[in-house]
Amino acid sequence: MKFLAMCSSGLGSSFMVHMNIDEVLGELGVSGVEVDHTDIGSAGPESADVFFVAKDLADTAAGLGDVVVLESIIDKEELREAVKAAAVRKGLL
Amino acid sequence: MLSELLTEEKIRFSADRLSWREAVTQVAEPLLTAGDITAEYVDAMIASIEAGGTYIDLGFGIALAHTRPEKGAVRTSISMLRLEEPAPLLDQPEHAVDLYFCFAAVDATAHTQAMSSLARILSDTETREALRAARSASDVHRLITAFEEKK
Numbered sequence: 001m002k003f004l005a006m007c008s009s010g011l012g013s014s015f016m017v018h019m020n021i022d023e024v025l026g027e028l029g030v031s032g033v034e035v036d037h038t039d040i041g042s043a044g045p046e047s048a049d050v051f052f053v054a055k056d057l058a059d060t061a062a063g064l065g066d067v068v069v070l071e072s073i074i075d076k077e078e079l080r081e082a083v084k085a086a087a088v089r090k091g092l093l
Numbered sequence: 094m095l096s097e098l099l100t101e102e103k104i105r106f107s108a109d110r111l112s113w114r115e116a117v118t119q120v121a122e123p124l125l126t127a128g129d130i131t132a133e134y135v136d137a138m139i140a141s142i143e144a145g146g147t148y149i150d151l152g153f154g155i156a157l158a159h160t161r162p163e164k165g166a167v168r169t170s171i172s173m174l175r176l177e178e179p180a181p182l183l184d185q186p187e188h189a190v191d192l193y194f195c196f197a198a199v200d201a202t203a204h205t206q207a208m209s210s211l212a213r214i215l216s217d218t219e220t221r222e223a224l225r226a227a228r229s230a231s232d233v234h235r236l237i238t239a240f241e242e243k244k
Binding site for chain 2: 007008009011012013015016019020023054056057071072073074075076079
């Protein structure tokens with residue numbers, strides 16, 4: 001199982017989301033999920049099971065598969081709900 | 094550590110009403126002066142925002158201006174500019190930003206420690222609010238140092 005955070009550069013925002021997904025998964029007690037971050041240009045449908053992007057990249061990410069669109073990438077509450085929902089969808093919770 | 098990169102001389106405050114381009118130029122200025130980035134890096138950040146890059150908007154009035162390492166990042170570095178008046182990205186009111194960070198990484202892994210620290214600080218509601226309320230470079234630096242010592 002892989003969760004992938006994406007942004008345009010693959011360095012800044014996506015890395016922050018990656019960090020926070022790791023933390024939330026830890027809080028939820030979900031294990032066995034590989035978390036990574038990348039630039040959206042190098043991601044394809046096979047790159048991950050769940051994709052996380054900020055809302056500005058929602059259109060670009062459409063078509064990758066299970067895409068989670070975040071209003072703010074530093075809103076921990078929003079991310080917690082989104083990660084929890086994704087974990088439930090994937091049968092991890 | 095973020096507190097080692099974001100030193101007091103890289104933290105600026107401005108009461109001027111700036112355009113987003115001026116804000117990006119000014120937040121990058123301490124890094125340019127220190128030789129952490131080249132002028133090309135500043136141009137590349139502005140170009141990527143012009144190309145629709147409001148992705149640097151993190152939410153809560155905070156933006157993280159950055160671009161690819163090969164565009165002129167010399168050293169991994171971070172600076173900050175706090176504005177009294179928001180400078181909305183691409184002049185879009187929904188991207189009103191009054192706390193700009195500029196960030197340069199020399200490769201995809203060198204910056205992980207500082208970035209993870211920044212991510213934790215900005216994602217922690219209480220610390221984020223304290224950061225937004227801070228009114229001097231020394232306050233900001235003290236706050237970051239305290240946060241890193243706590244963890």
